[in-house]
Amino acid sequence: MRADDTIICRCEDITLGEIRAQIAQGKHTLEEIKRACRAGMGPCQGRTCSLLIASEIARATGKSIADIPFSKVRPPTAPIKMASLLGGDKHD
Numbered sequence: 001m002r003a004d005d006t007i008i009c010r011c012e013d014i015t016l017g018e019i020r021a022q023i024a025q026g027k028h029t030l031e032e033i034k035r036a037c038r039a040g041m042g043p044c045q046g047r048t049c050s051l052l053i054a055s056e057i058a059r060a061t062g063k064s065i066a067d068i069p070f071s072k073v074r075p076p077t078a079p080i081k082m083a084s085l086l087g088g089d090k091h092d
Contacts, residue, residue, distance in 0.1 A: 008056075009049040011042020019053055023060045030054060030070060 004017030014037055022033045030046070030053055033039050039053055040046030046053075054068040 008052050009039040009042065009046075011044050011048075012038045012040075014039040014049075016056065019056050020060070023057060028057055028061055028063075030057070030068065033057075 002017075004015060004020065006016045008014055008016050008019055018037055019033060019039060022036050025036075027033050027036055030040065030050055033053055034041055034046070040049055050070055054065055054070065057063070057068050058065040
C-alpha cells in the first residue's frame with residue numbers, strides 16, 4: 001500500500017493523496033480542505049482526522065501545527081429531548 005492510499009478521514013473515505021492534492025492546489029486550512037473534499041464532515045465531525053490533516057498542512061507548508069486553526073464543533077441549534085428521538089414523545 002502506498003502512503004497516498006492511506007485513509008485519513010474514515011467517515012468520508014478521504015485518502016492522504018486527496019488531502020495532499022488539495023494542499024497542492026493552495027488549500028492551507030482545515031476549513032478550505034473540508035469544503036473542497038468533505039474531510040472532517042462525517043459523523044465524528046473531524047475528531048479523528050483533523051489532527052492528521054493539520055499535521056499534513058504543517059508539513060507541506062512549513063508552518064507549525066500550532067499555527068493551523070482547528071474547526072469548532074458546534075452543538076445543535078436547539079436542544080432535543082431523547083424521548084423525541086426514540087419516538088416516545090409525540091407532542092414535542
